[in-house]
Amino acid sequence: MSAHVLLVDDDDDLRELLTLSLELAGFTVHAVPNGREAIAAIPDVPSPRVMVLDLLMPVMNGWETVAALEARGLAGTIPIVISTSAPNEAPRGYPVVAKPTPLDRLIDAIRAHAG
C-alpha cells in the first residue's frame, strides 16, 4: 500500500516537481505551502503517511510547525522528514534530507518512516 505524503514547501516549483516525482514513485502527495495549512490538512491525509517539511517558510515555518504539533500532541500521529537547505538548524530527533533534494534519498526516507 503506497504511503501518503504531506509535502510542505513554500517553493512553488519545487513543490510541484516533488509532487510529480513522488507520485511517479508511487506515493499519493498532498502539497501545501506552509505549516499552518499543513496542520490543517493532517486529518485529510490517510495512513500510512509522512510529512515532508521544509523549515524556512512564510506564515508558519518548519520549526513552528514542529513545535505546534508537539504542543498539541500530534507529533506522534504523523512521522516527519525534514527537508531543508539548513540541515544544521533542523529540530533534533527527526530525519533530515538536505537540499538540494536527493530524490532517491528522499524516497528512501519516506518509505522508511511512513507509518
Next chain:
Amino acid sequence: MRDRFILGYFAVALIVFGGVAIAAYQQFRQFDAESEAIHRAERVVGALDRLMASLREAESGQRGYLLTGDRQLLEPYRRAEAELVERLDHVERTIPPTEAQRRRARVLRERLEDRFATIRRGIDAHAAAGTVPDAEAFRIEQAQTLAIRGVVLEMVNDETRRLDGEIERAELTAWRTSTLLVVGNGIAFALLCTGTLLLGRELNRRRYREDKRRLDRERERLLLQSAALESRLEAVLDEMPIGVLLLDAPSGAITFQNQALRDLVGRRIGNGDDALGLLRPDGTPFPPEEHPLARARAHDEVVRGVEAQVMRPEGTRKSVVLHVGPFRDQAGATVGIVATLDDFDDRKRAEEQQRVNERFRSLFLRAVGHDLRNPLSVMTAGARTLALRATDDATAKVAARMTSSSERMARMIDQLLALAETHLGGAMALEREPMNLGEIVERAIERLEVAFPNREIRVTMSGDLRGSYDSSRLEHLVLELLANAIEHGRADTPVEVDVRGDDGEVRIDVRNRGDGIPTETMPYLFDPFRRAAARTRLKSSGFGIGLFLALQIARRHGGDLEVRSTATEGVVFRAHVPRGAS
C-alpha cells in the same frame, strides 16, 4: 697650566738629582785626594822608619865588630850601607813637595852620609890599627845620631801634622758628601714623589672628566631616545578612541591624559582621585575605599570593567566602563597607574551594531543557502525523475548530465557558504551529535553515485565508527575528497574508500589511481583558490577551495587531512577524525 706645573716638578727633581750627583762626584774626588795625602804621609813615616832601622843596623854592626873584631858582625852594616842611598831616594820621592820637608830631606841625606862616613872610618881604623874610638869620638857619633833623629822627628812630626789635617778634612768631606747625598736625594725624591702623585691625580682627573663627558653624552642620547619614545607613545595614546589616564603611583599626580579622555569628560583633568568626578552608575559618589583609582593606588589592585558615570561641565553625565591597573618598572615596583575609560553608550551602540551585523550575515547566509538550494533542488529532483523515467539514451544522457552538474553546483554552494562563514570573521560552527561515521560516508557516496553513475566507488569499513560529529560538515568533507578523486582519477579505475575506526579516531582514506600530484603542486594543495592561481586544469569543477574546506572541517573536528601520492599506490587523501565527546 697644570701640565707645566707637573713638568716643572719633574724638571726640578732632575736638576736636583744632577746637582747632587755633580757635587757628590766632586766630594768623592776631594775625598780621594785627601785619602791619597793620608796614604802618602803614612808612606813617608814608614820610609823614615826604615831609614832609621838601617842606621841602627849599621851602628850595631860597627859596635859588634869593634868589640869583638869579628868581621862577620859587619854584615848588617854593609847591608844598611848598600840600602842607604835607595832608602834616602825613596824618602825624597815620597815626601810632599813642600820646601821645609825637602830641606829637611837634604839635611838628613847629608847627616846620614856623614854618619855612615864616621862609622866607616871607625871600622877602617880598627881594621888597620885595632883601635877603638875614644870617648870623644863616641860622643861625636852619638851627637851625629841624635841630629839625624832630630831631623827625622821633625819630618815625622810634619807628616803627622799633615796626616791629622788630612784626616780631619777627609772626615769633613765624608760628612758633607753623605749629608749632600741624603738631603739632596731626599729633596729630589720628595719632588719626584710629589710630581708622580700630581701626575697620577691629573691623569685620574682627566679620565674622570672623559668618563663624565662620555656618560653625559650617553645620558643625553638616552634622554632624547626616551623623549622620542614618550612622544610616540603619547601620540599613539592620543589617537586611541578610548580615554587613557596615567597617574604617578605614590603621589597620584596625573602624568598624561589623552584627547579621547578630555572629549569624554569635556575638560582637562586636574590632580586627585576625585578629579575625574566619577560616580557610581546610580549617580551616587564612590565611597573612598571603593573608588577604583584609590583601590589601584592603595592596594595595587587591578580593577576591570567597572561601570561608572562621569560629570561633564555642562552638568550632563556620561556612562563609562573603567579599567584601572598598576604598571611596574623592571624591578616589579609599581610606578604608576593606568586607567582607561570607554564610552559605555558608544560601546553599547557598537555591540548592538555588531549584533545586527552578525544577524544580518547569518540571515544573508541562510537566505543565500535557502534561495539557491531550492531552485537547485528542482533541478536535482527533476533531473533524477527524468533519468528514472527515461526511455531513450539521449534523454538518459541529458538527465545524467543535469544530475552531475546539479551535484557540482550543490557542492559549489556548500563551498561558498562554508567559505563565507569562515572568512566573514566567524569560526566554522559545529553541530555535533552522536552518530556513525559510516552512514555519513555512505550518504556522500550515494550522492556522488547518482551524479556520476558511470564511476565505480568501492568502499570498505571496519572498526567502531561511532562518535560525535557534525554530520553535514563531515559529509561535505567526504564529498570533496570523493569529487576530487573522481575528477583526477582515471575513468576506468575505481575510487577506493576505506573507513577504519581505531581507539580515539576514525580514519577515512580516499584513493584514486591517476597521474599523481605533481611535486611542485604539493605545498599548495590545500591553499584556497590554488586552481585559479595555478591556471591549471580549468575544466575542473569548483573554485579550488574544496580541499581547503575539507582540511578546515577535519581540523575543526580536532583532526587533520594529509595526502600521499606515489606511482604504486596512487593518490591517497587520509582524513583523521577524532571521535569527539559522545
